[in-house]
Amino acid sequence: MVNDDANGAIKQALKLGTSNAIGGATIQTNSKTATLEFRNLPWAYTNEELGNAVKPYSEVLTVRIATDRETGRSVGYGFVEVPRDKMQTVINELNGAEWGGRPVTVREASVRTDIPQRAGR
Numbered sequence: 001m002v003n004d005d006a007n008g009a010i011k012q013a014l015k016l017g018t019s020n021a022i023g024g025a026t027i028q029t030n031s032k033t034a035t036l037e038f039r040n041l042p043w044a045y046t047n048e049e050l051g052n053a054v055k056p057y058s059e060v061l062t063v064r065i066a067t068d069r070e071t072g073r074s075v076g077y078g079f080v081e082v083p084r085d086k087m088q089t090v091i092n093e094l095n096g097a098e099w100g101g102r103p104v105t106v107r108e109a110s111v112r113t114d115i116p117q118r119a120g121r
Contacts, residue, residue, distance in 0.1 A: 033061060034087040036080045037109040041065065042100030043074045050078050057093045058086035079109055 038050065051063040065078035082090055087108060095106040 032084055033081050034084045035109040036082060036087065036090060037077065037105075037107055038080065038094075039077045039105040039107075040102050041074065041076050041078055041104060042102055043076055044100070045074060045078070047078070050080060053094065053099070054080050054082065054090055057090045058082040 036054075041050065045065060047063045047065050050065060051060045054060050054063075059082065061081040061083070063078065063080050066075050067073060068075055080090075091106050091108070094104060097104050
């Protein structure tokens with residue numbers, strides 16, 4: 001049996017800016033901020049290094065590099081929250097840049113819709 005209260009709570013959490021349980025993108029409802037998704041990061045990158053890379057172009061509000069639940073290692077992508085009016089500047093300056101020999105992709109984070117609902121939840 002599906003617990004409607006739990007499903008409603010999950011949907012509400014996603015609307016309010018909480019990341020999903022599988023590490024998907026964070027959704028921001030605050031129109032003054034934007035969450036950027038950074039893909040193809042060097043695996044050795046830290047939250048501090050990612051934040052420092054963005055700081056020349058914008059104030060950095062939050063930084064989170066996604067990690068594997070079992071190993072704790074980076075999985076090569078992360079999220080940075082910036083003021084919305086600086087979002088496009090960060091994308092323009094850093095999308096396609098080479099970090100550690102890898103071309104980084106930067107875009108505004110979006111809702112993950114490819115996660116199937118589990119039966120019985």
